[in-house]
Amino acid sequence: MTRVDFHTNVADKLGYACRLARKAYLAGQPVVVLAEPSELRAFDERLWTFAPLEFVPHCMADNALAAQTPVVLTSTLEGKLPHHQVLMNLGQTLPANFASFERLLEIVGGDAQELHAGRERYRFYRDRGYPLANHKQDA
Template identity: 50%
Template sequence: MTEVAFHFNVPDKLGYACRLLRKAHAAGGPVGVVAPPETLRQLDVALWSFSALDFIPHCAAAAPADVLAATPVVLAADCAALPHAGVLVHLGAEVPAGFERFERLIELVGTGDDDRAEARQRWRHYADRGYAIQRHDLASAGG
């Protein structure tokens, strides 16, 4: 069963996603990222520019098969477009259809009221289906 983790009170979701993806890339596992198209575009730009010392190899799910096979971080608007990956990072509002095929799902939740309300709905969805949920509150962890 997929492990679900919510990271709450993320002040800068794109910056946090970049750091999270850098950590996942360093650990060596493939990672899928699912988000609305505009968020994916912003994340793509952020991954190229967030650190002068780090490069996180990434591509869109629509890339040629040989590029997908060689790229550890793949960005897509929905899970169906992603190749197999152990970790799925979710930056959207709705429960990502097909999340069950990933070993781990990481939900990033910002500080805004709308983002938190949408996260509560997703939390209920996972809890109602018996998923164990880990909670990481960045506000109480000091960031």
């Protein structure tokens, strides 16, 4: 069963997500990052610049090198994805097919709309018996 980790009240979602992606990469855990296309573009840029002396290898899911790349960016979980260890959700909706991943990282910002959407997803997972962990960030 998929383990679900909620990271809530995150002030800088993209910076936080970059650090989590780096942590997973260094631990040898491939990650699929799910977000809306505009947020994916911004996340892609942040991965290039968030740490001047570090690089987190990443590409879009439709890239020919996706299977060999540890961090894969996508706006949909439809179709074939190269990794199923960790899914990082930067969106505000329940990810389709999340149960095909070993672990789901839900990144929730601090504004009221994101917190409400995050609570709805939390209830969904909880009511279906998924193992949950909470990591509340300081505001």
